[in-house]
Amino acid sequence: TPSLGQKVYTNTWAVHITGGEEEANRLARKHDFINHGNIFGDYYHFRHRRVVKRSLSEHRGTHIRLHREPQVSWAEQQVVKRRKKR
């Protein structure tokens, strides 16, 4: 169990990509992601095929490779948010 305040990293990324849906799909394929669709604007929701679902450390390699793409201006590996139904 992660300690209080410790981040739990998922296998998903939020990515800002210029060039539209096609470009997002191309980059997703190139880096072994599945494009889970547009969040809003130029932000896309990617899920990696091989990165473990939950981890206490971020996956730097995947992140850096994705960030190296000229069309990617921002990317963030997503962390788990603890949410409760009310």
Add this chain to the structure above:
Amino acid sequence: DIYSEPADPKFAQQWYLYNSNHRDLNVKEAWKQGVTGKGVVVSILDDGIEMNHPDLERNYDPDASYDVNDGDPDPQPRYTQLNDNRHGTRCAGEVAAVANNDICGVGVAYNAKIGGVRMLDGEVTDAVEAQSLSLNPQHIDIYSASWGPEDDGKTVDGPAKLAKDAFLRGVTEGRGGLGSIFVWASGNGGREKDSCNCDGYTNSIYTLSISSSTQYGNVPWYSEACSSTLATTYSSGGLNEKQIITTDLRQKCTDSHTGTSASAPLAAGIIALALEANKNLTWRDMQHLVVRTSNPAHLTTDDWRTNGVGRKVSHSYGYGLLDAAAIVALAKNWTNVGPQQKCVLSLVSEPKNIGSHLVISKNVDSCAGKPNFVSSLEHAQAQLTLSYNRRGNLAIYLISPQGTRSTLLAGRPHDYSSEGFNDWAFMTTHSWDEDPRGEWTLEIENKAGLSDFGTLTQFTLILYGTASSSGGPSTADSSQTTDGSCKTYDLNQICTECNPGFYLFQKGCVQECPTGYAPVTTSSNPFDNKVNSVLHPICLSCHSLCLTCSGTGPQDCLSCPPHSHLDPVSNTCLHQNQIQRESPDGGLDQQVTGVLSGILRSQHSSSLPAVMAVLSCAFIMATFVGVFGLLQWRSRGLNKLYSTDTRPGSIMRSG
């Protein structure tokens, strides 16, 4: 045109929609006005909705639905033996269960379109939240969310980058620019003494935060009190008190839906009725309507207070129970409120010791004379950065110039974090429509430990509102604008000059200037080449030091805001504890009139440890010098003794 009551078998038991004792949400009277949610689209952001439920199927809207968890358009919940994922389906039925189909009961807006986003049943991330909150914003009118960070009394959590952006995009671009409407369940952490101000979703200015009442009008055991709650609906929670009837998973019907989860969708349904009555309402109009029409009657709590504009408001209920008939009636004739102004005032930017009690009072002019001037308040935020060894021991209060006291944070005994607050914008709705000019007071108080310590490093007051009390029923405002009183209009049909006997006030003419404004006659040269000038009677804002005035200068005060008194000789308002005053130079026109004695007390008490330290040091030094002197004296004596001993083998000792 002829109203007929729904014939659904459970309708008679839906006590919260209509009740002969009038302890209800007055929904039947709203239906009688001809609104049932037709043409309005609501989406439930939760664990999915059972789209083939017989009581939802006819109103189901695939364009208001999505499965963010699996990335497909089907929001059907995942079925488990314990029916863990029934939440969204229950909420959906409250909004839009179909009427007159012999199944279960009815939704508040039984002709509205209903969809669901499956986003809670899986890993929730910033991207998942943002994608849900911004699903199809030109199609979906209202998003209803009955979830949030843990209500454990120790969590402080709010939307991260993308979700925050989603709210902002929603209110600025959604519904063709009128703004998406986000309805939020205020929180179930009552037993843990949680505060909904520590939940960044309910505490957001972009959400309508809805709390609960039991059937008999009491505060439910799970209810959280906080100043960001706007209004309340029934959802019970008390023993032997009836709960909410709605659709349930596996095509069933339940009469035991409860919690704040049961409150938010009822509110979403009522808001859908108001939106059908007037499709031009903006997201802010809706909040104005809720504030004006919610009803405190029948709700029991000991914290009802009357705010500066005469409205009763409570930390448990906000402005009271939503009244469907009243909000629909007011919505029909509502004129959009003016553009939102945002006045940001940095009131503390240097560290201040909190100690056991810190009080900071500042006089503000709400950006008077600037384009972002706020004279009629909507939300107010106190954005704080502070450290404290035990966060849960703190209570924080904000008092408006009209004397409305909001509890921004009550003590949270389970919150033992030492993280403090980092740029946390505590929000209050309690001063809605008040004039924010005058003295604001922030109080930080230690509720428990004697040895607690911490520092306030930043206090920014953010005032949202309008530059006038614009907006309202289209027939209203007659007190401000008198028909036929305008002499000259510009090309945009905005009045630029009034007939004799009237004063120009904002975009209209008034016979008397409202409180806080002075009648002034300004002259202007209508044509550049002509010498004779034209006199324009106009209402201008009083100086920030005055409450009412005869002119716009600081020496024209007729009365003063609280904590100031009028000097009858100079006609100026003097602060009771004024110790310093910054020059009004620099065009800011913001007089920062001193720090109250509370701060002095606080600073005084905060200097005590330093004094103690200095005295201790002095005592140690004196002791050291004394001991040193004593040893010196003794060694001299011994030296003398040994120097006389000349026997072999004698030892020479020195100090």
